[in-house]
Amino acid sequence: MAYELWRKLEEEEDGETKGRRPEIGHIFLLDRDVDFVTALCSQVVYEGLVDDTFRIKCGSVDFGPEVTSSDKSLKVLLNAEDKVFHEIRNEHFSNVFGFLSQKARNLQAQYDRRRGMDIKQMKNFVSQELKGLKQEHRLLSLHIGACESIMKKKTKQDFQELIKTEHALLEGFNIRESTSYIEEHIDRQVSPIESLRLMCLLSITENGLIPKDYRSLKTQYLQSYGPEHMLTFSNLRRAGLLTEQGPGDTLTAVESKVSKLVTDKAAGKITDAFSSLAKRSNFRAISKKLNLIPRVDGEYDLKVPRDMAYVFSGAYVPLSC
Template identity: 30%
Template sequence: MTSAAGKALPSLDKGPLSLRELRDGDRLALLDLLDTIRGRKALVLEADFAAPLSLLVEASTLREHGVELFGVLGDGSALASQLEDREIRQVVYLLHTRLESVHAAVAHVAQCRRLCSSPLEFAWLRAGLLADVTLLPTPLSWIPLDEDLISLELPDVFREWTADGDPSSLHELASALSSLQQRFGAVARIKAKGTAAVEVAGLLGRMRREQGSEGPAVGQSGIDGMILMDRSVDIVSPACTQLTYEGLLEETMGIRCGQVVLESEGGRKVHGLNSSDAVFVETRDKFYMDARRWINETLRTIQQFRDQGIHSADISALRGFVSELRDKFVRIPLHTSLIEQLAASLASPGFAARQKVEAGLLDGGDELPAILDLMYTGEGAAAVLRLLCLYCAVHGGIPRKAYDGLRRDFLNTYGHEHLLTLAALQRAGWGGRGRRRQGYIARRVPCDFLVATTGVVSGRSLVQEFMPPGG
């Protein structure tokens, strides 16, 4: 069971664009689409659709529009039994525009074959000619995650483009950017950096020409300019461990659509982490120790006021204190618990060893022997692969004389099923033989990628998010 009692949605009122309008428009379009399917119905989602959908519409609202049963793609047998028990004969599938998603839905329908009134009807269904199966485009594209952040929630784009050579996701991105301009007006200046970004910019230009006079007018946009960048611009950062409070929560617990799921006595509970959380706003971009110090100081301030000042303060001072710390006081217990869980994760020997290797690589050192030591001492396959990717990003590849032995030892340690993993990484430009142009090392010092700082970090600093410990 998952509880959403601790979830808080971002207000979307304080950003540069009216993202509330974007969210409300998508919600209304989705509900209108559901209303076209009259009667009682079940809604089946892909596993990674639940979190984004929860930011658009509440389950209670979906029930008001006829959705009586919720399911996840892959639970066909359990869903079929519930459909039969409740006598629900209409199922709505919310899917990505991917072929594998359609295949999964077809298998799901086959598992729910009890919905068909006769074997003949099911035969028509298997042949793909049953008139009751209707394909409709959903209006969902951008998911507002916070006041200044929207996402398409397409986590496989990088793999599809680099490893699989599938450019279809780029067209989907261009279509989403075009729909954004339909809502807010055309963007006059669009700049692109990277092969995929240039491709998307070209698709956007073609879509604008095809729209002709029906397209949005230039100059009426709330967006003055748009800069498109793909991952090839910076392949070092995603291979590094994030050291901010928000980054470490993502590394250790996983933040999905601005939400973190924690286990409690009553089951799993969803907590929102966004700009509506007064404590998270203050701590999200601080280093872990700075965030912990800020929370402790805030707790001491509250305690001192309760112990000393509450009886002597006048009404105006008391009102000001309550107004300032009320929202923070409500959220501090959650973040105290998160800090304690982070402390346990960061105290593990493996985390310190990985950080030491990362720091050496970012300083331009050859840490391949240290990575091999981690592999031989039982570090997880994902962590070792991440360090190898960082090594390749920094040094331009793995030396030829070391590659074959490393590949053999990795497969013997973690299983030969990872042969496909290594092949996919090599197609994507990670983990290849030989040394290519070492762009990171050449630019590390002139561009000040690593800056030694002390004290509390103010604002979001990409440099400091990946600064080695003790720097």
């Protein structure tokens, strides 16, 4: 659909525009089902957590009283004009508080410059800088409040344990313990969406759930969140997101879709990856062949990341990257 829309817009361009050399030489359109794993992992960069907590709609977010420190909500436009947001939107959340703290000190230092100014300097300061500083200070306060609200919510939901489970699923370790965590997550009714997300991640990384686990998790979920979710499980199965393992399975929906997109020589690395796999391919083989699971000595450096895995705390490099 995106390709068809792009072609239609291209055809509607007038002759003058067509004569110009395009700024973008190539465009790659990847269907989401090429890489479900990226969408199923928890977001840990600032913008992702803001979206996860407050929901970004049409480029703006509504911050409630817990963020604004007043009895009113405030709609904030999140774009490059918000200098604070622009600098931290893609930062790992563990780095954000340090940045905001330094930003606050810098703003205070700029305010302190007023001391010792003569009348002319004070006039220039008020007319040229004060308004911008006040705006930046207001935005800084909002983002600090948003960070505190995110921290409270994630601490309450035991976010670190959730991330640990996701990483274990991606790396293929402690699958039984991870399954037990998902069961506990469902029984505690922490979040219906997160429970489904974990089940889907387990299914995709393991090429489907063991029939016994599938039936058990499905039963517990329906008992916790209601039988109306029978249709949800049916839709997820049809999409290839939550399936049972079966004898003689061929490529999963994800891998089959990827294999159709890598016919071009420019995608030789991905083509080689799939051609070397057995008939029954799986996430483990793909991630190993394409180095999607970084192997580092010691802890992954989130302050100076060396690849896109930092968006998942160093656990997984999105396939499209």
